[in-house]
Amino acid sequence: MDASNTLRIGHGYDLHRLEPVAPDGPGRPFVLGGVQVPHDRGPVSHSDGDVLMHAVTDALLGAIGAPDIGDLFPDSSEACRDAESSRFLLEAQRRIQASGFDIVNMDLTVICERPKLMEYKDLIASELARLLGCDSSRVNLKAKTHERVDAVGEGRAVEAHAVVLLGPKS
Ligand code: MG
DSSP states (O other): OOOTTOOEEEEEEEEEEEEEBTTSSSBOOOEETTEEOOOSEEEOOSSOOOHHHHHHHHHHHHHTTOOOHHHHSOTTOGGGTTOOTHHHHHHHHHHHHHTTEEEEEEEEEEEOSSSOOGGGHHHHHHHHHHHHTSOGGGEEEEEEOOTTOHHHHTTSEEEEEEEEEEEEOO
């Protein structure tokens, strides 16, 4: 792929079921963008279940037309069991750079009824920017509820959307 003078856009989406955390259930600690957020429920997942990192990873991979996160890191793989999702994110980052691209900006939305994410948004955006080696002004994070309807609104799931724009590596 010739990255000169080229912009690429990518979209990622993910959802994880939320269950009570151990010892009351199978939920893992609730981690978003590498930041642990206190909650009595957490994702049920093969890896650490970081729904936001999974969405960002898929957006980065999608922007360069690479295989998606499920292709690269299948949930049937023992090597991915309990994996920290930063591993997936950094592989996606490595691939976009190898293709000659860098992140222009990303706009992210997490949707969950609880916990309230207001006080964690800046920290989560900063942590993603740190991992990706870009300025935190390039990472925008929004948090919404699902107005108490459907599984997300009933607190039984968390979902994330990610849109990223890539430009030629400077
Ligand atoms: Mg996932």
